[in-house]
Structures are given as structure tokens and as C-alpha cells.
Amino acid sequence: xxxxxxxxxxxxxxxxxxxxxxxxxxxxxxxxxxxxxxxxxxxxxxxxxxxxxxxxxxxxxxxxxxxxxxxxxxxxxxxxxxxxxxxxxxxxxxxxxxxxxxxxxxxxxxxxxxxxxxxxxxxxxxxxxxxxxxxxxxxxxxxxxxxxxxxxxxxxxxxxxxxxxxxxxxxxxxxxxxxxxxxxxxxxxxxxxxxxxxxxxxxxxxxxxxxxxxxxxxxxxxxxxxxxxxxxxxxxxxxxxxxxxxxxxxxxxxxxxxxxxxxxxxxxxxxxxxxxxxxxxxxxxxxxxxxxxxxxxxxxxxxxxxxxxxxxxxxxxxxxxxxxxxxxxxxxxxxxxx
Numbered sequence: 001x002x003x004x005x006x007x008x009x010x011x012x013x014x015x016x017x018x019x020x021x022x023x024x025x026x027x028x029x030x031x032x033x034x035x036x037x038x039x040x041x042x043x044x045x046x047x048x049x050x051x052x053x054x055x056x057x058x059x060x061x062x063x064x065x066x067x068x069x070x071x072x073x074x075x076x077x078x079x080x081x082x083x084x085x086x087x088x089x090x091x092x093x094x095x096x097x098x099x100x101x102x103x104x105x106x107x108x109x110x111x112x113x114x115x116x117x118x119x120x121x122x123x124x125x126x127x128x129x130x131x132x133x134x135x136x137x138x139x140x141x142x143x144x145x146x147x148x149x150x151x152x153x154x155x156x157x158x159x160x161x162x163x164x165x166x167x168x169x170x171x172x173x174x175x176x177x178x179x180x181x182x183x184x185x186x187x188x189x190x191x192x193x194x195x196x197x198x199x200x201x202x203x204x205x206x207x208x209x210x211x212x213x214x215x216x217x218x219x220x221x222x223x224x225x226x227x228x229x230x231x232x233x234x235x236x237x238x239x240x241x242x243x244x245x246x247x248x249x250x251x252x253x254x255x256x257x258x259x260x261x262x263x264x265x266x267x268x269x270x271x272x273x274x275x276x277x278x279x280x281x282x283x284x285x286x287x288x289x290x291x292x293x294x295x296x297x298x299x300x301x302x303x304x305x306x307x308x309x310x311x312x313x314x315x316x317x318x319x320x321x322x323x324x325x326x327x328x329x330x331x332x333x334x335x336x337x338x
Contacts, residue, residue, distance in 0.1 A: 016033040016034050016035065017031060017032075017033055017335055017337060018032045018033060018034060018057055018058060018059055018075050018076060019031075019032045019058075019059060019060055019061065019075075020032075020320050020333045020335060021060070021061065021062055021063075021320070022042075022320065022322045022331075022333075023062075023063040023064070023065055023066065024064075024065055024111070024112070024152050024196075025065065025066075025152070025196075025325075026042065026238075026322040026323060026324050026325075026331065027041065027042055027043070027066060027324070027325075028040060028041050028042060028048065028063055028066060029042060029063075029320075029322075029331075029333060030061040030062070030063050030070065031061070032057070032058035032059060032060060032061040032072075032075065033057065033058070033076075034057040034076040034077070035052055035053060035054065035055070035056065035057065035076075036050065036051045036052040036053045036056065036058070037050070037051055037058050037061045037070075037072070038050040038051075039061075039063060039070075039091075042322075042324055042331050043324055043329070049091060051091070051094070055078045056074075056076070056078065056079065057074070057075045057076020057077065057078065057079055058072050058073060058074060058075050058076070058079075059073050059074065059075025059076070059079075059083065059106075060072070060073035060075070060106070060108065060109055061073075062109045062110065062111050063111075064111045064113070065113070068090055068091040068092040069088065069089070069090060069091075069111075070088075070089045070091060071086055071087070071088060071089070071109045071111055071116065072086070072087040072088075072089050073085070073086055073087075073106045073109060074087075081099075082101070083105045083106060084101060084102045084103065084104055084105055084106060085099055085100065085101045085102070085106070086099065086100040086106055086109055086116070086118055087099050088100075088116075088132075098132050100116070100118060100125075100127065100132060102118070102120060102125075104120050104121060104122075105120070105121070106118060106119070106120060106146075107119045107120055107121055107143060107144060107145065107146030108145070108146025108147070108148055109146075110148055110149065110150045111129075112129070112150055112152060112157065113129070113154065114128065114129055114130075114154070114157075115127065115128060115129060115135070115150070115157065116128075116129055116132070117148060117150055117159065119143065119146040119147070119148045119161065120143075121142060121143055121144055121146075122139055122140060122141075122142065122143065123137060123138070123139055123140065124137065124138055124139075124140060124148060124159075124161050125137045126159070138170070139164060140161055140162045140163065140164065140170070141162050141163065141164050141165060141166060141168075141188075142188075143161070143162050145190075147161060147162055147189055147191070147192050148160070148161040148192070149161075149192045149193060149194035149201075150194065150198075151194060151195070151196060151197055151198025152196045152197075153196065153197050153198065156173065156174060156175065156176070156198070157172075157173075157174040157175075157198070158171065158172070158173055158174075158194065158198025158199075158216055159171075159172040159174070160172075160192055160194055160201055160216065161192075162189050163181050163182075165183075166186075166187070166188050167183060167184055167185040167186050167187055167188060167189060167205060168181055168182065168183050168184065169181070169182045169184050169189065169192070169201070169203060171201070171216050171219070173216075173217075180216065180217075180218070180219045181219070182201075182214055182219045184203040184205070184212055184214065185203065185204075185205035185207070185210075185212070186205070187205035187206045187207045188205060188206045189203060189204070189205060189206075190204045190205055190206045190208060190233065190234045191203070191204040191234040191235070191236065191237050192204075192237065193237035193238055193239055193246075194216075194239075195239045195243050196239075196241065198216055199215065199216060199217065199243075200213055200214070200215065200216065200222070200239065200243050200262050201213070201214045201215075201216050202214075202237045202239065202246055203237075204227075204234040204237060204248070206233070207231050208227060208228075208231050208232035208233055208234045208250060209226060209227055209228055209229060209230070209231060209232070210224055210225070210226055210227070210304075211224070211225050211226075211227060211234075211237065211246065211248055211258070212224050213225075213246070213260060213262060222261070222262050223260060223261055223262065223305070224304075224305070225246070225258045225304070225305045225306070225307070226304035226305060226306055227248055227250060227256055227307070228252070230252075232250040232251055232252045233250060233251040234248060234249070234250050235249045235250060235251065235318050235319055235320065236248070236249045236319060236320045236321045237321075238321045238322045238323055238330075239260075239323070240323040240328075241323060241325060243260055243262050244259065244260060245257055245258065245259065245260065245323065245328075246258045246260050247321040247322075247323065247330055248307075248321070249319040249320065249321050249332070251315070251316060251318075252315060253312060253313050253314055253315030253316065253317070254310055254311065254312055254313065255310070255311040255313065255319060255321055255330075255332055256307035256309070256310050257307055257308060257309040257310070257311075257330065258305065258306075258307050258308065259308045311332070313332070313334065314334070314336060314338075317334050317335055317336045318334070318335040319332055319333065319334050319335070320332070320333045321333075
């Protein structure tokens with residue numbers, strides 16, 4: 001059990017931060033440090049609570065929605081418990097209420113109301129939240145970043161993680177017990193994002209030039225967008241709640257926002273617009289066909305879909321991105337504490 005100490009003056013953010021993570025609906029975020037953790041609300045931006053433990057660091061702090069339950073993984077130079085354990089922490093009671101232990105270091109943790117997903121470098125474990133009993137486990141290829149995303153609807157669960165082959169993803173559908181494998185990239189996976197209902201998946205590889213969006217139900221490639229022509233390390237991907245926008249952060253110090261074509265919430269509106277604009281479509285059809293014919297001889301680079309908005313930040317700093325509510329608010333967190 002961890003014992004809370006009295007708050008003390010924190011060190012500078014850049015030297016103490018170990019990780020940043022949003023909760024499931026992006027209304028809050030947690031910051032793990034070398035001496036504890038803090039939890040903030042996104043709108044308004046304010047600190048909700050803070051726990052300080054002398055000499056105890058956390059590599060991961062995952063918050064369950066807006067509750068007092070968190071999943072903690074030891075980190076820093078002097079973790080109080082092994083990095084191979086996940087502690088379920090009740091902040092109302094200020095104590096541990098459960099622990100999961102493994103034979104190797106925990107690389108990631110994902111939470112739902114009903115399940116806990118723990119990611120190791122070559123394995124994924126799924127547990128029931130109510131009694132911490134393991135439901136299933138399966139192997140992956142090397143996964144040092146702990147890549148894994150889960151949907152958040154109660155009716156069903158979609159879990160996506162790396163497959164057994166490089167660049168492949170494994171899509172688990174519960175309770176259907178259906179598994180899809182998608183060859184997303186030729187290079188190793190660098191980042192994953194999933195819509196809240198689990199219908200759409202965004203992937204990036206270690207090359208970092210292209211982002212791909214897939215249908216998790218059938219594995220179909222729905223859209224491909226280009227971040228840039230030069231390789232980059234992708235830090236974070238995030239869908240908006242309606243899947244109209246996709247945000248991407250990288251080590252180039254930029255955040256790109258792409259307009260997606262998978263937004264189903266406005267499909268009726270789009271159909272009515274299409275009908276009302278039919279005359280304009282007819283008059284421009286000949287030039288459109290001519291342009292499409294010309295595009296077929298151009299390199300893929302010129303045919304790429306580019307971002308509609310771009311934010312320039314500090315190059316080399318790791319940023320996490322998430323869309324809030326309303327849909328057009330983008331929250332950007334920097335590991336430099338800004």
C-alpha cells in the first residue's frame with residue numbers, strides 16, 4: 001500500500017514529468033511524476049487533486065472516466081513497487097484496492113468501466129474490473145510503446161493492438177469473439193487511435209509520413225492522409241467525437257488536423273446537400289473527369305490528402321492531443337509542462 005504524504009513544492013515540470021494521459025472522454029488528464037501524480041480537468045483547466053509520495057515515481061497513471069479510481073504503474077529512479085505491477089488506486093480512500101503482477105515490465109494500461117487491459121512488450125491481458133479475474137490473453141509482436149486502444153461503449157468492446165507480424169494490427173470484437181487482422185503498414189507501428197464506439201481505427205508507422213484510417217468491422221482502408229514527406233516520430237493520434245477530424249502530433253513540433261470522410265453523423269445532411277447541388281455537379285463534371293484523368297499520371301505525393309490546419313509548437317517535445325466537447329476544441333499537452 002502507498003502512503004500519502006503532505007504536499008510539497010514540486011520540481012520544474014520538465015524535470016519531473018514522466019507521462020501524460022487523457023481519461024476516456026478527454027475531460028480530464030493525469031500527469032505522472034517522479035514523486036507522485038496530479039489530475040487536472042481540461043475545461044476549465046484546473047488541478048483536481050494531487051498525491052505526493054517521497055521518492056516514488058509513476059510511469060503510467062490512467063484515470064477511469066471522472067471517478068476516483070486510477071491505475072498506477074511504478075516508474076522513475078526509485079519506484080516503491082515493481083514496474084511489472086499495476087496498482088488499482090482509490091483516491092477517495094487514498095489506498096490501493098487491488099494489484100496485478102506480471103513477469104515483465106508493464107508497457108501500458110487501458111481502462112473501461114468493466115475491464116482492465118494491461119500491455120506487456122509481447123503480451124496483452126484483459127481482466128474483469130469487478131474481481132480482477134483474467135478474461136483472456138494473447139501474444140503480440142514486439143511492442144515497447146505498449147500500443148493498445150479500446151472502445152468505450154457498454155454494449156460491446158473493440159480492442160486493437162499490434163498483431164504478431166510487423167505493421168499488422170489485431171482487432172478483437174467482444175462479445176462476438178471475432179478477430180480481424182489488418183496489414184496497416186510495412187514498417188513497425190508507432191501509434192494507434194480508436195473512435196469511442198470502436199468503428200474506426202487510425203494508424204501510423206515508424207516512418208511517420210502517412211496516417212491510415214480503417215473500418216474495424218471489415219478491415220477496409222477508408223482514407224489515407226499525409227502528414228509530410230520527411231519521416232517523423234508520431235507521438236499521438238486523436239479522433240473527434242464525430243470522427244470528422246483527426247489530429248496528429250509528431251517530433252517535428254507540429255500538430256496537424258485532417259478532415260475525414262468517415263463522419264456518419266451528418267450523412268443525411270450531406271445527401272440533401274448533394275441533391276440541392278446536383279446542377280452544379282453536372283456543369284462541372286467534364287472538368288472534374290479531366291482532372292481525375294490527369295491525376296492518374298502524377299506521383300502519389302501529389303495525390304495525397306493534406307491537413308486543413310496546422311499548429312507549430314516546440315520541436316522535439318512530446319505532445320499528446322485530444323478533442324474535447326464541443327467537437328472543435330483541441331487540447332494539446334506537452335511533456336515540457338506547457
